[in-house]
Amino acid sequence: MGEPGLRRLWRGDSGTHHPHRQRPGIHAAGDLLQRPACAAGVSGGGRAAPGRRCAAAPRPAAGRDPVGAGAEVNALAIDVRGLTKRYDGRAVVDDVTLQVGQGRICGFLGPNGSGKTTTIRMLCGLLRPDAGEGQCLGLDFRREAAAIKRQVGYMTQKFGLYDDLSIRENLDFVARLFELPGRRAAVDRALEQLGLQARQRQLAGTLSGGWKQRLALAACLIHGPRLLLLDEPTAGVDPKARRDFWDQIHRLAAEGITVLVSTHYMDEAARCHDLVYIAYGKVLARGNEREIVDAAGLSVWALEGSEAQDLSERLRALPGVQNVVAFGNTLHVAGRDAALLAQSLGAFQGESGVVLRETRANLEDVFISLIDQAQDNFGNGQAGQP
Numbered sequence: 001m002g003e004p005g006l007r008r009l010w011r012g013d014s015g016t017h018h019p020h021r022q023r024p025g026i027h028a029a030g031d032l033l034q035r036p037a038c039a040a041g042v043s044g045g046g047r048a049a050p051g052r053r054c055a056a057a058p059r060p061a062a063g064r065d066p067v068g069a070g071a072e073v074n075a076l077a078i079d080v081r082g083l084t085k086r087y088d089g090r091a092v093v094d095d096v097t098l099q100v101g102q103g104r105i106c107g108f109l110g111p112n113g114s115g116k117t118t119t120i121r122m123l124c125g126l127l128r129p130d131a132g133e134g135q136c137l138g139l140d141f142r143r144e145a146a147a148i149k150r151q152v153g154y155m156t157q158k159f160g161l162y163d164d165l166s167i168r169e170n171l172d173f174v175a176r177l178f179e180l181p182g183r184r185a186a187v188d189r190a191l192e193q194l195g196l197q198a199r200q201r202q203l204a205g206t207l208s209g210g211w212k213q214r215l216a217l218a219a220c221l222i223h224g225p226r227l228l229l230l231d232e233p234t235a236g237v238d239p240k241a242r243r244d245f246w247d248q249i250h251r252l253a254a255e256g257i258t259v260l261v262s263t264h265y266m267d268e269a270a271r272c273h274d275l276v277y278i279a280y281g282k283v284l285a286r287g288n289e290r291e292i293v294d295a296a297g298l299s300v301w302a303l304e305g306s307e308a309q310d311l312s313e314r315l316r317a318l319p320g321v322q323n324v325v326a327f328g329n330t331l332h333v334a335g336r337d338a339a340l341l342a343q344s345l346g347a348f349q350g351e352s353g354v355v356l357r358e359t360r361a362n363l364e365d366v367f368i369s370l371i372d373q374a375q376d377n378f379g380n381g382q383a384g385q386p
């Protein structure tokens, strides 16, 4: 595998150079790294079935359900503790513990600049952590980064393939970086898996966002990774393409591939098995959707009415109101002190054109509340700013 080539690919640089001109470098770089650990499964017609553990690969550690769902799980694909990265003395990832069970889809959420990308890049060995220990796919994530990289598919935020190559050429290029035996068959499989055959001759630069994303996912999958690290893979993609993408992610997870996916979309968070919410580099919540909502202990009232939006400022000033979030013509008014909140909102009960009802907190209510709290605790105008 040509590590410099992969580094470039994983950086998410938009390519202007023609990759074939770089081939000698790629081959030379390929000598620096050995064959992928799963190479035995990538031979001829039979790469290792996605998610199937290579015979040679160490077994991930068994453990408790990683994000607090309570159930026993067989193995952890990601099991790291104390992960820390500092820039200029500031911890942008601060003592993060992350555990994701094999075959699970873990949503990684948090505001801009909270440390998601930095965490992902440390997990796949692109960034050196300042502290932390643990394993990724049963391998020491600090000492065995090269071996981990070969079993990880990393989709960067920015499209990292070559605009001036076709879909097929791009996939072929990635297959070369991984030095896949049976390259042509691997490309064919990736094209088929993502429904890209009909467009295989189209230049990547002429694809819409949704098709580019499919191509990027195909490129991530071509070497049969056991872990996918997806950094905001659906940013700027339309709802239908996002839905197709998530259907695909669930198919992959059903085959045993583990997915850590960062997103800002709440509907996507709801499609994850487990969630981790990070702000200012610190994990503020983890669990499945219900657990996170329950643990937040938020009391929420929905205030409906055509004039509801005009009431936001008044509501925010009331005792017991922590935050006010608009959902169309409905405002969600949230606070931790249920009695105080109910008392404050009582004043609005009789107001004409306003309907008030107590409702269940949703993830967005909880995350907004968490970030408000985090601002008080760690914000100090610096940490975590994008």
Ligand SMILES: Nc1ncnc2c1ncn2[C@@H]1O[C@H](COP(=O)(O)OP(=O)(O)OP(=O)(O)O)[C@@H](O)[C@H]1O
Residues within 6 Å of the ligand: 087, 092, 110, 111, 112, 113, 114, 115, 116, 117, 118, 119, 384, 385, 386
């Ligand atoms: N090379 C660097 N040098 C200095 N600061 C950096 C560097 N890389 C990231 N940071 C800072 O680290 C913090 C975390 O950045 P990161 O990209 O991990 O956040 P993120 O959660 O992925 O954000 P987004 O949702 O916007 O992608 C930010 O404040 C960012 O400015």
